[in-house]
Amino acid sequence: MRDQDQLAMTADEMNAYLDEIFPQVRGDFHVDRLAPGEITLRLKVAERHLRPGGTVSGPAMFGLADVTVYALVLGMIGRVPLAVTTNASLDFLRKPEAGRDLIAEGRLLKLGRQLAVGDVLLRSEGSDAVVARAAMTYAIPPGKSRPENGVS
Numbered sequence: 001m002r003d004q005d006q007l008a009m010t011a012d013e014m015n016a017y018l019d020e021i022f023p024q025v026r027g028d029f030h031v032d033r034l035a036p037g038e039i040t041l042r043l044k045v046a047e048r049h050l051r052p053g054g055t056v057s058g059p060a061m062f063g064l065a066d067v068t069v070y071a072l073v074l075g076m077i078g079r080v081p082l083a084v085t086t087n088a089s090l091d092f093l094r095k096p097e098a099g100r101d102l103i104a105e106g107r108l109l110k111l112g113r114q115l116a117v118g119d120v121l122l123r124s125e126g127s128d129a130v131v132a133r134a135a136m137t138y139a140i141p142p143g144k145s146r147p148e149n150g151v152s
Contacts, residue, residue: 005036008078014071021081029067032103037111039072042125043102056096061122065090065134068106069118073138076111080141086115087137096131097124114140 009017011034019026028049033040041064043049049060066085073083096102103123110117115137122132 007034007036007075009075010034011075014075017074017079018067018071025063029064029071031071034071034075036076037072037108039068039075039104039106041068041071041104041106043104045096045099045101054098056102058090058092061092061096061102061132062088062090062134064102064104064122065106065120065132065136068104068120069108069116069134069136069138072106072108072118073111073116073140076108076116077140082141083116083138085136086139088134089136090132090134092132094129094131096122097127100125100127102131112140114142116140 011031014031014034018029028044030042030044031039032042043060043064045056049056051057066088074080103125104120106118106120108116108118117137120134120136121130123130
């Protein structure tokens with residue numbers, strides 16, 4: 001294990017890992033940036049992500065928020081496929097802009113032995129307006145976390 005100021009995986013390694021373990025959504029998500037305790041992840045918005053009226057669907061936005069925290073946790077602790085979501089809250093704030101990817105900026109609030117808690121802001125690419133905000137909690141399988149109690 002690495003200390004909490006270091007990553008266990010790079011952005012390129014994470015992109016390859018996500019494609020490997022989630023072939024059903026291969027190409028939907030891309031890690032643009034991965035740093036200790038922080039991540040920028042993109043949903044490559046396609047027709048299948050839209051609902052009637054042409055806006056990005058709630059399930060697509062939820063998926064982006066969920067994958068964002070999952071990738072951030074694994075970026076810190078390494079390949080732990082049984083890390084799972086245990087709690088999620090998503091606030092939809094405004095309609096995403098049409099024809100643009102969604103960008104998620106995530107940060108870890110806590111990385112403990114058993115739980116990781118993250119915050120995510122979703123924006124349309126090129127816009128400062130937040131379209132959704134999420135709080136996600138992940139359970140980490142025993143023996144897979146780092147000994148520190150938090151992320152600064």
